Amino acid sequence: MEKNKFKAHLALLGANLIYGANFMIAKGVMPDKISPSALVVIRLIGAGFLFWMIKLFVRESIDKTDYLRIILCGLLGAAVNMLLFFHGLSLTSPIDASIISTSIPVMVLIFSAFILKERITNYKLMGITIGGLGAFLLVWYGNKTEGTSSLLGNLMVFGNTCFYALYLVLIKPLMIKYNPISVISWVFLVGFIFVLPFGIDDLIHTDFGAFTLQTYLGVGFVVIGTTFLTYLFNIYALQHVASSVAGSYVYLQPAVSFILVTVVSVLYSDTIYKSDINLVKIISCLLVICGVYLVSKKPKPKHIN
16 A cells, blocks of 8 residues: 555656646747647647547446536637647746646635535635735736746636636546546547647648757657646546645646756756746745645644543
8 A cells, every 4th residue: 555655656746747847848849840729739639549549448438418528628628728728838938837837726626616515714715815816926927027928828827727627626526437548538539629620720830840859859748748648647646645635746846847947047048038037936936835735735623522
């Protein structure tokens, strides 16, 4: 049992290191080499194909009563969510995107309270307030700076966190009822159908001949690493640790982005990310992390005398 828990923590560590690196790597190929919409189409095709290959070994059918929820999850979690994230990331800073994305647990709590009628404790209410303040500060800052931050980009990334959080709440009953591989396979297929009309023209007109080895590696990282492997890592981890434990690893993502930006700034003195880390972003990051911690904090059990 302890060995499985150790492996689960390694899986969560690996998944969130990949997520943290994704902000810088995906930003590196957009929009100069490939448009955000085209990258989303490739992501859904590549990772969706891999999921369906695994699903061939999972003999399971979806009840007709769950079709509408599957379609809605595909629209929110694999179409709108991805389009907003990659378009937002292409406009704003990797640091901004990584900090805003860590507010997902806060948004999940808000939607759970409205949809699943889950009770919001004082700790969670305080976490929502503090985390929301951090996210708002960073989004607002994107309109006040001439650096790599962007108001529109930050708003898109925040929209991505909202839709993804809603997707996580809606998909939870399906994940309990069916094999997770079956659910995600259908979600990716539906998402691909929704995204194709928005990305097919960009994909056709992508100049793949201009791709360097670095570009191919970046796209491959997004498809295999950020999408396929992280999902498998999270599925395995959630079988052995609580979801609150898994959620706490989200703190790593802005830390990884901060480190990568710093390393790139040192190696390439003329990089556009040279002044990407500043006091406002550090304060925003600390506020969001504090908010997520309070949201994830379990209330102390009451002692009965």
